[in-house]
Amino acid sequence: MSATDARRAPEPEDASDAELVARLRSGEVSALGVLYDRYDHDVRRVVARLGVPSGDVDDVVQATFLDVLSAAARYDGRENARPWLVGLAVIQVRRRRRWTSRLAARLSRVAREPVPHTRTPEERVASSELADRAQRALDSLSPKKREVVVLITLEGLSGEDVAARLGIPVATVWTRLHHARREMIAAVFEEGS
Amino acid sequence: MTRVPCKRGWEVEALVDGRLVGKDRASLERHVETCEDCGRSVMRMRELGGLLSALPTTDRTSLERRRERADLLTRANERLVGGEGRRSGFWVALALVPAVAVLAVLLARPAATVAVGPALPPSAATLDGPPASAGFEVTDVDHASFTTEQRDATSRVALRSGTASFHVEHVRPGARFVVALPDGEVEVRGTRFVLEVADGHTRSVVVTEGVVEVRLREFSGLLRAGERWPRAPVAAPVSRPQRSGEPTTTGGHAASSVPADATGVAAAVGAAAVSTAIAAAGSAATSPAEPSAREVLAGPLASVAAEPGPASGLTGPGPRFAAAMSAYNAGDYGEAERRFVAFGAEFPSDSRAEDAMFLLAEVRARRGDLAGAREAARAYLRRFPAGLRAPAATRLARDTPAAPAPPP
Numbered sequence: 001m002s003a004t005d006a007r008r009a010p011e012p013e014d015a016s017d018a019e020l021v022a023r024l025r026s027g028e029v030s031a032l033g034v035l036y037d038r039y040d041h042d043v044r045r046v047v048a049r050l051g052v053p054s055g056d057v058d059d060v061v062q063a064t065f066l067d068v069l070s071a072a073a074r075y076d077g078r079e080n081a082r083p084w085l086v087g088l089a090v091i092q093v094r095r096r097r098r099w100t101s102r103l104a105a106r107l108s109r110v111a112r113e114p115v116p117h118t119r120t121p122e123e124r125v126a127s128s129e130l131a132d133r134a135q136r137a138l139d140s141l142s143p144k145k146r147e148v149v150v151l152i153t154l155e156g157l158s159g160e161d162v163a164a165r166l167g168i169p170v171a172t173v174w175t176r177l178h179h180a181r182r183e184m185i186a187a188v189f190e191e192g193s
Numbered sequence: 194m195t196r197v198p199c200k201r202g203w204e205v206e207a208l209v210d211g212r213l214v215g216k217d218r219a220s221l222e223r224h225v226e227t228c229e230d231c232g233r234s235v236m237r238m239r240e241l242g243g244l245l246s247a248l249p250t251t252d253r254t255s256l257e258r259r260r261e262r263a264d265l266l267t268r269a270n271e272r273l274v275g276g277e278g279r280r281s282g283f284w285v286a287l288a289l290v291p292a293v294a295v296l297a298v299l300l301a302r303p304a305a306t307v308a309v310g311p312a313l314p315p316s317a318a319t320l321d322g323p324p325a326s327a328g329f330e331v332t333d334v335d336h337a338s339f340t341t342e343q344r345d346a347t348s349r350v351a352l353r354s355g356t357a358s359f360h361v362e363h364v365r366p367g368a369r370f371v372v373a374l375p376d377g378e379v380e381v382r383g384t385r386f387v388l389e390v391a392d393g394h395t396r397s398v399v400v401t402e403g404v405v406e407v408r409l410r411e412f413s414g415l416l417r418a419g420e421r422w423p424r425a426p427v428a429a430p431v432s433r434p435q436r437s438g439e440p441t442t443t444g445g446h447a448a449s450s451v452p453a454d455a456t457g458v459a460a461a462v463g464a465a466a467v468s469t470a471i472a473a474a475g476s477a478a479t480s481p482a483e484p485s486a487r488e489v490l491a492g493p494l495a496s497v498a499a500e501p502g503p504a505s506g507l508t509g510p511g512p513r514f515a516a517a518m519s520a521y522n523a524g525d526y527g528e529a530e531r532r533f534v535a536f537g538a539e540f541p542s543d544s545r546a547e548d549a550m551f552l553l554a555e556v557r558a559r560r561g562d563l564a565g566a567r568e569a570a571r572a573y574l575r576r577f578p579a580g581l582r583a584p585a586a587t588r589l590a591r592d593t594p595a596a597p598a599p600p601p
Contacts, residue, residue: 023511027518027552028545029270029581036262048250058261065265069272134244152210153242159212178206185237188244 013037017081025072036065039082042155043089049150050093051139060096064089083157087165090147097143130188137187145180148173199230209238266581328362329370334387349373356389361403377409386416398422419524510540514549526556547573551582554589567591 013034015023023031040061047060067088075084138146151162152173163170201224207213208221225231253261329348331339337355341348346368350359353375361370361381372379375393379386384403389396395409399421406415412422517532533553537546554569570589577583 023545026511026515027273027521028514028548029266029273030544030548032269033262033266033581036265040258040262045250049245049248062261062265062268066268066272069269131244131248134241135248138245138248149245154245159210174206174210174212177210181206181238181241184241188241189237 016079018075018077018079021068021072021075021081024068025075032065032068035068035081035085039085040065042082043085046086046089046150046155047093049138049154050090050146051143052093052096056096060089060092063095064092067092083161083165086151086155086157090151090165094143133188134184137184140187141180141183145176145183148176149180149184152177199228201228202230202234205231205234206238209235209242263581267584270582270585330360332358332360334358335389347371352388352390354390354392356387358385358387360385374409376411377407377413379408380406384418510536510543510545513540514543514545517549517552521552521556526560530556530560547577547580547582550576551580551586554586558589 015031015034017035017038020031020035024035043064044057044061047057047064048054052060064085068085071084071088075081078084138149141149147166148162151157151165152159157165159170159173163173166173201221204213204217204221205225208218208225213221221231225235329350331337331341331350333355335356337352337357339350339352339355339357341350343349346365348368348370350357350371351373359372359381361384364370364381370381372381372388374388374390374395376395379388379398381403384400384405386398386400386402386405388398398405398407398416400416400418402418404415404417407413407422409422416422513532513536517529517536520526520529520532530553533549533556536543536549537553540546540549550569550573554566554573557563557569558566566589570586573580573586574583574590577586580586
């Protein structure tokens with residue numbers, strides 16, 4: 001434990017998420033540290049699953065938690081901040097995607113070949129063939145479909161939460177998930193068969 | 194022959210997602226056990242979910258994580274205090290330089306009151322104006338050359354050169370108070386401000402109370418308490434004056450830091466002297482019976498935050514810290530300073546004490562009390578040598594006031 005951690009009074013660690021956000025709103029930076037301790041792993045996982053290359057995950061996670069500073073005023077007061085933070089992460093990923101899309105559009109004038117997402121040797125060794133197919137299937141989904149797959153299937157958020165975070169009707173959430181599943185099942189289990 | 198899919202296939206996803214409950218769920222679960230199509234769909238969806246969940250996600254070592262956490266909080270801190278680390282400190286210092294130059298001189302030589310209008314303190318020589326004219330006082334701060342003129346209900350002071358401090362009581366309806374400058378004029382309704390004129394040009398206008406309307410060739414507009422012209426690249430608000438009778442923490446602190454030879458003020462603790470002068474001016478300006486311009490300008494927030502402690506119901510550390518932050522965010526740095534000092538004294542072991550100690554240094558810097566800011570920053574570093582705000586506190590602790598910049 002670092003000196004910084006050691007001198008922290010236990011009080012913030014015991015506070016609810018809603019209270020931490022309220023404290024942050026009043027200028028208490030250390031509350032952000034506690035939120036980070038609680039949810040950075042979740043946010044990081046979501047960001048990675050949404051297709052952000054590993055080299056950029058740190059930046060997106062940082063941007064997500066910095067976004068908490070300005071978004072705190074709009075927090076709905078629920079005890080568990082995880083769905084809210086996941087929603088902020090999705091927004092950051094979308095921003096990054098738009099930025100990279102514009103960059104890619106510019107680069108494509110020079111080179112038409114898309115740059116494939118390369119995986120590290122460790123990732124290659126660790127993954128089985130089915131897992132490889134699942135990863136490819138996930139990567140091939142459209143961003144909108146991928147969002148609902150990650151948030152519902154992998155992160156366990158409710159359809160209502162996802163609809164609220166993405167700003168779409170609940171029925172649209174299930175429709176996107178349905179189509180995403182069909183595509184992925186076809187790709188993973190019937191590929192080559 | 195095409196095989197017809199099960200009619201209940203569309204329900205399977207709802208089952209997997211947990212959207213089915215009660216009898217519907219029980220019914221479909223029984224169906225899945227006997228329907229090959231639906232059974233395979235459930236199995237595939239669950240297998241797919243398992244595969245996706247098992248996909249590797251990037252992770253870090255605990256050291257990397259701690260580093261990222263510290264980096265996040267440093268950046269968050271910089272955002273919250275409204276600056277970007279070193280750049281912020283630089284601009285704050287830069288913004289303070291002209292104010293220091295004007296007001297440090299104020300302490301460098303004995304001030305001489307040379308002209309007053311009606312309704313001013315008995316110690317000042319009185320130059321009675323007509324009944325409807327404004328009560329005012331002009332103080333020669335540095336070789337001020339000016340004349341006064343009273344015509345009907347208009348008080349006019351022509352400042353030709355030098356630096357003069359003005360205190361104008363609330364101008365009665367129908368009356369005017371105008372300072373004529375070589376390159377324009379300044380009109381007020383009741384305020385305190387300092388003007389500097391040199392070489393036929395207005396060099397600076399610093400407002401410590403009320404509102405001043407400036408009409409110069411180079412600039413026209415309103416300046417409010419804590420504002421100055423020329424404007425700095427990044428606003429470095431000067432404190433609003435204290436309420437009469439209130440303890441003036443910074444004032445008292447800074448006064449003891451001002452060297453006897455005040456000519457070195459600008460280079461040593463000039464900004465602290467600025468804060469002292471302004472606080473003292475504000476304190477003298479406001480009589481207990483008269484609502485000050487500060488109260489009007491600060492608005493209801495300042496009124497709410499004016500009385501800390503049990504009397505106002507702010508008994509716990511949370512409300513007390515929030516009240517201090519409210520004053521800080523409202524730009525009422527005098528009030529914020531008082532509240533942060535009180536918070537640190539009353540709740541030294543609270544988790545927010547670290548923020549309070551650092552923000553005390555920050556508000557002092559914003560008030561121009563750089564000596565006080567250094568002292569507070571050093572106190573912070575002594576207690577939290579590895580604190581989240583240590584980098585910014587280190588900058589505050591070592592920054593010294595820059596030498597006065599030449600006039601623009």
